[in-house]
Amino acid sequence: MSKRTGPSVAFQGEFGAFSHIAAQKLLGAHIHAHACSSFSQVFEILRAEKIQYSVIPIENTLHGSVYENYDHLLDSQASIIGETSVRIAHQLITMPSVPFRDVRRVFSHPVALNQCRRFFAEHSNVEPVSFYDTAGSVKMLQAEQPGASAAIASETAARIYGGVIRKRNIEDHRQNFTRFFLLSKRAPRKPLGTGDWKTSAVFSMANRPGQLFKALGCFALRDITLTKIESRPLRGKPWEYLFYVDFLGAADDTPVKNALANLAELSEFLKILGTYRPTP
Amino acid sequence: MSKRTGPSVAFQGEFGAFSHIAAQKLLGAHIHAHACSSFSQVFEILRAEKIQYSVIPIENTLHGSVYENYDHLLDSQASIIGETSVRIAHQLITMPSVPFRDVRRVFSHPVALNQCRRFFAEHSNVEPVSFYDTAGSVKMLQAEQPGASAAIASETAARIYGGVIRKRNIEDHRQNFTRFFLLSKRAPRKPLGTGDWKTSAVFSMANRPGQLFKALGCFALRDITLTKIESRPLRGKPWEYLFYVDFLGAADDTPVKNALANLAELSEFLKILGTYRPTP
Numbered sequence: 001m002s003k004r005t006g007p008s009v010a011f012q013g014e015f016g017a018f019s020h021i022a023a024q025k026l027l028g029a030h031i032h033a034h035a036c037s038s039f040s041q042v043f044e045i046l047r048a049e050k051i052q053y054s055v056i057p058i059e060n061t062l063h064g065s066v067y068e069n070y071d072h073l074l075d076s077q078a079s080i081i082g083e084t085s086v087r088i089a090h091q092l093i094t095m096p097s098v099p100f101r102d103v104r105r106v107f108s109h110p111v112a113l114n115q116c117r118r119f120f121a122e123h124s125n126v127e128p129v130s131f132y133d134t135a136g137s138v139k140m141l142q143a144e145q146p147g148a149s150a151a152i153a154s155e156t157a158a159r160i161y162g163g164v165i166r167k168r169n170i171e172d173h174r175q176n177f178t179r180f181f182l183l184s185k186r187a188p189r190k191p192l193g194t195g196d197w198k199t200s201a202v203f204s205m206a207n208r209p210g211q212l213f214k215a216l217g218c219f220a221l222r223d224i225t226l227t228k229i230e231s232r233p234l235r236g237k238p239w240e241y242l243f244y245v246d247f248l249g250a251a252d253d254t255p256v257k258n259a260l261a262n263l264a265e266l267s268e269f270l271k272i273l274g275t276y277r278p279t280p
Numbered sequence: 281m282s283k284r285t286g287p288s289v290a291f292q293g294e295f296g297a298f299s300h301i302a303a304q305k306l307l308g309a310h311i312h313a314h315a316c317s318s319f320s321q322v323f324e325i326l327r328a329e330k331i332q333y334s335v336i337p338i339e340n341t342l343h344g345s346v347y348e349n350y351d352h353l354l355d356s357q358a359s360i361i362g363e364t365s366v367r368i369a370h371q372l373i374t375m376p377s378v379p380f381r382d383v384r385r386v387f388s389h390p391v392a393l394n395q396c397r398r399f400f401a402e403h404s405n406v407e408p409v410s411f412y413d414t415a416g417s418v419k420m421l422q423a424e425q426p427g428a429s430a431a432i433a434s435e436t437a438a439r440i441y442g443g444v445i446r447k448r449n450i451e452d453h454r455q456n457f458t459r460f461f462l463l464s465k466r467a468p469r470k471p472l473g474t475g476d477w478k479t480s481a482v483f484s485m486a487n488r489p490g491q492l493f494k495a496l497g498c499f500a501l502r503d504i505t506l507t508k509i510e511s512r513p514l515r516g517k518p519w520e521y522l523f524y525v526d527f528l529g530a531a532d533d534t535p536v537k538n539a540l541a542n543l544a545e546l547s548e549f550l551k552i553l554g555t556y557r558p559t560p
């Protein structure tokens with residue numbers, strides 16, 4: 001599973017997955033990368049201290065939030081210590097022996113296939129086939145040489161598995177970004193990133209009218225900018241919700257400290273998920 | 281595609297799907313049911329006026345919102361005219377010739393398989409296999425008689441396709457409900473349902489601090505109870521969001537009218553999705 005030396009970092013997917021690209025953007029090219037088969041495993045090996053860091057996708061600008069990872073963050077002891085975004089550019093990749101005109105099946109993750117609808121509309125003789133991972137579909141082409149087949153994945157995945165890019169940037173929307181969190185059980189020696197400090201938290205309120213308005217008031221009254229709010233169902237309490245918020249400011253800034261103290265007073269549950277500087 | 285006479289209603293999935301059960305709860309047993317293969321198709325045949333009503337799942341208490349349907353509601357000309365919830369009880373179903381001890385593979389929709397993790401943990405010789413639909417997996421057992429196979433679906437699906445329930449209520453959590461919306465292009469002659477009136481709307485705000493707080497203020501200042509808020513990415517505007525809200529009150533109640541006028545004044549975009557009485 002390992003590659004080169006450097007900080008050890010786990011992500012879901014194969015080498016060349018967008019999470020791998022995010023990990024390199026956050027921690028540099030010389031990471032000791034651990035490819036995991038599921039998000040549960042990414043959190044589990046961090047919990048067991050088998051690696052130093054994990055990188056998880058949290059949100060895509062077309063698809064929306066990655067809810068499974070919000071749920072894992074709630075249960076995890078790890079903190080968010082970094083953030084970055086990666087533009088999702090999808091490449092149509094084949095093995096060198098397969099020219100584009102021979103392609104009849106295209107393997108990729110269902111989300112990636114769905115983000116290239118125009119390509120499939122314009123190439124009706126080509127069938128999309130769901131696969132567990134974008135980069136994994138190129139790895140499979142290399143290993144199994146199935147013939148008449150292509151994959152949709154990153155340029156990095158094409159390079160790693162000896163693929164050739166036959167059609168470049170076939171995604172329907174250029175404004176397609178995925179945001180990733182970097183997680184660790186320990187604060188880094190010096191903060192990563194160069195962007196403005198951000199803090200993430202999750203809270204729940206009593207099930208009474210106007211409670212979310214009050215909660216957001218903790219931030220609005222101190223002119224703290226909320227950059228994201230996400231709701232998730234509370235298990236065992238139908239139609240009640242947890243709210244995940246990201247906002248500008250470090251957790252030890254006075255206005256943020258006051259806002260969080262105010263929120264602790266009003267909420268039924270509050271957990272700070274981390275404070276971090278984005279890596280542009 | 282049709283069954284009996286009565287109001288015509290489209291839903292995604294096969295006969296016996298939870299959406300079919302919701303449709304019967306909303307409109308009675310004698311509906312003229314149209315099974316569709318996708319949510320897009322459910323919206324499309326309503327748009328083309330090939331049917332009177334559509335039923336769509338919008339939210340599950342464990343899994344969260346059905347984002348695809350929020351996106352369709354934004355584009356659709358149809359209104360929400362009814363709402364109901366169905367408790368999701370998963371049954372392990374085989375054909376009469378297959379006893380439980382012979383079962384090695386269990387077919388169902390991935391969400392349903394994921395809601396029965398305890399069953400699979402306790403029966404390690406049984407493999408979960410993803411299928412396109414819960415009820416469709418029972419239909420397939422009946423049509424193909426694959427042997428050594430079971431399906432996870434509703435009691436209704438077992439009845440429709442001649443299945444036998446071998447293990448009852450194998451879902452991990454009893455507090456597992458799905459909420460459905462009833463859609464139509466026309467208001468019903470008399471309002472359906474008996475619950476307190478609710479209204480649903482979608483809006484977006486300028487990308488400035490405190491805007492969501494102001495938006496929720498339109499409701500909080502008039503003591504209007506928000507029952508749900510959901511955010512979805514705005515396509516083409518990375519990290520900006522649409523907010524979907526459900527709240528108590530009919531769209532023509534004075535406080536609701538005032539709140540919506542206030543929200544129209546503050547928001548960049550506002551669309552009323554419908555006003556309806558839930559069917560308990």
